[in-house]
Amino acid sequence: MTPSTLNKIPEKFSGTSSVLSYYLKFLILGAFFGFVLTKAEVISWFRIQEMFRFESFHMYGVIGSAVVVGMVSIFLIRRLNIRSADGEKIVLRPKKFHPGTLLGGIIFGLGWALTGACPGPLFALVGNGFSIILVPLASAIVGTWVYGYFRDRLPH
């Protein structure tokens, strides 16, 4: 693997079957994630209300233990210099800070408590057959678009 081929996925694959197998793993990972989100009721509006009322440990336990697992794995990946399956070095992009990190975060939080769902659960709820959730999902896409439209005029 030469540096020039990095991040050129899926162009580095030739043939339909390898492109399919490249995307298949994301489909499976996503399905696993959506399944767990549903089974833990993380996608429930009621669970989010409970969380923001500090009435139950459930959501804090889910997010907290997920962060611990993520933290330990990234520590090990870095410490042991583990490479990805394609032999690439794993480099994490730093998260940038700007006023929007807080302002956008507050705006997101308002929406999270109203819809009772962040983006992952919105998709999972649609899968669970709640067709009405297509409305907040479409609205979230519009919100993303409007952010892009006004981006230059917002403090960053």
Added chain:
Amino acid sequence: MRDVLYEPWPWYIAGPLIGLMVPLLLLLANKQFGISSSLRHMCAACAPIKIPFFHYDWKTERWNLVFVGGIILGGILASFFMPNEPVQITADTTAQLKALGVEEFNHLIPADIFSWSNLLSFQGIVFMVVGGFLVGFGARYAGGCTSGHAIMGLSYLQWPSLVAVIGFFIGGLTATYFILPLLF
């Protein structure tokens, strides 16, 4: 095994499994966990017009769109294993929500608020249309959502992610205590 599939999963099973998304995406594909970027890719693919923010090679990010497609699929699969009973939130939360005016507790979401028939009421517009808009707008402005900031960002100790998560809670608590009571 059958029982495990049908019961709701406790946090100490679900949380670590969700956390595994971080190393699995990194190790299998060298990708950073994050969901809300998919909304940007959809804008870039469908209606970029002249907005610079949507002019990039979204096709290299198609994996993210396949991933959220997978989440829908996972929701479909899980729906076959969901018990036909209300979400077991605490009695206190139920009482508070009833006092607020929520009447329907039988599904994952309250059907009296989230329904097509309620969509054009003031309440429906705020919960569904405005709420969704704020989720999409806020996530992109903050640079991530619960997955990208709270789980991924905190996992590699990014302090901006901590700021974003604090923002999520400032917004969430404001909506819970000051906005929700106005909507019933």
